[in-house]
Amino acid sequence: MLTTALWLLAVQGAIGAFDTVYYHEWRARLPALPGARAELRLHAARALVYAVLFALLPRVEWRGAWAYVLASLLASEIFITLRDFVVEDAVRAPLGGVFAGERVTHTLMAIIYGAMLANLLPAALVWRRAETTLAPHTQAVPEGLVWLLTLMSVGVALSGLRDAYAALGLPGGAWPWRAEGVGV
Numbered sequence: 001m002l003t004t005a006l007w008l009l010a011v012q013g014a015i016g017a018f019d020t021v022y023y024h025e026w027r028a029r030l031p032a033l034p035g036a037r038a039e040l041r042l043h044a045a046r047a048l049v050y051a052v053l054f055a056l057l058p059r060v061e062w063r064g065a066w067a068y069v070l071a072s073l074l075a076s077e078i079f080i081t082l083r084d085f086v087v088e089d090a091v092r093a094p095l096g097g098v099f100a101g102e103r104v105t106h107t108l109m110a111i112i113y114g115a116m117l118a119n120l121l122p123a124a125l126v127w128r129r130a131e132t133t134l135a136p137h138t139q140a141v142p143e144g145l146v147w148l149l150t151l152m153s154v155g156v157a158l159s160g161l162r163d164a165y166a167a168l169g170l171p172g173g174a175w176p177w178r179a180e181g182v183g184v
Contacts, residue, residue, distance in 0.1 A: 002137070005119035006058050006145055012112050013054060013152040015105060020159055023102040028095060031166035039084065039091045040167035046080045047160025049073050054153035056134070057120075058146040064132025067124050074117060081110065 024043070030036045052073060056062075062070040085106070092098045098106075 001119045002123045002139060003141060003145070005116050005123070006141060006149065008112055008116035008119060009053065009057065010145060010148055010152065012109060012116060013050070013149070013156065015109050015112070016050070017152075017155065017159075019102065019105050019109070023099060023105065027099055027102070028092060030091075031163070033091065033094075035094075036091050037167045037169065039087050040163045042080050042084045042087060044160045044164035044167060046077060046084070047156045047163060049077045049080070051153050051157040051160060053077075054149045054156060058141050058149045059136070060134040061127050061130075061137055062124070063127045063130035063135055066132060066134055067128035070124060070127075074120075077113070081106075081113075 020043075024030045028036075030040060030043075088098055
């Protein structure tokens, strides 16, 4: 079940990358959109959570108290996503709302995240009863999957830094396009 959870996490990462590049950057041009800072802050926080999950879940078991840290990270992703659903509607109102395809993409990602959690939960319940440590997995994880998730960790961390930079309103935080004609 752990390997299934990790494959679902990889699918989540691939769809999330598509969502970020196509909908957030190209269609909505969020970093250049006036009033998008709240949404960008949420995206940056969620990217940090995924960077940690992508980097560590394929490599180690979160035993003992670490299982509760993992649970906190997983729950925080849910909270951030629910908040993002509300904030993005307000931010995207000037664009005519969230793009229909983006809403479908977000729904698919929520379903996949739930499936990933359902497959990860049995392992996490075992891990929480062990001595507190981050230990290498006792079951084999495909090496290609480990490297794929590691690469995704780097990508999502960079994306999160870019969103944080834009959310802070720092010079150059937005691409050099203007908000006019957004979504064209």
